[in-house]
Amino acid sequence: MIDGFLLGLIVMAELVAAAYFCKFWRQTRDRLFLAFGAAFFIEAIDRTAILFLDDPANGSPVIYGVRLLSYLMILAAIADKNRKRS
Numbered sequence: 001m002i003d004g005f006l007l008g009l010i011v012m013a014e015l016v017a018a019a020y021f022c023k024f025w026r027q028t029r030d031r032l033f034l035a036f037g038a039a040f041f042i043e044a045i046d047r048t049a050i051l052f053l054d055d056p057a058n059g060s061p062v063i064y065g066v067r068l069l070s071y072l073m074i075l076a077a078i079a080d081k082n083r084k085r086s
Helices: 002-028 031-050 061-082
Strands: none
Touching (some): 002 031, 031 061
């Protein structure tokens, strides 16, 4: 029961972070903020899905694949931001 509560707190924090980055994206139209917002939103969906697994401690490859996708999205956005513009 406490695991579900704590996961709910994490999901809420990730959704707040996603909204925060999307707010900055609307103001600046910088793709870095959009990528961070999308990554946090994907993480929130991933953590919500963990609540519905029978044995979340088992370490499903799908969960780690989704996390890898969100981390790669952040890395690609950072690389794009730091790339020299011609």
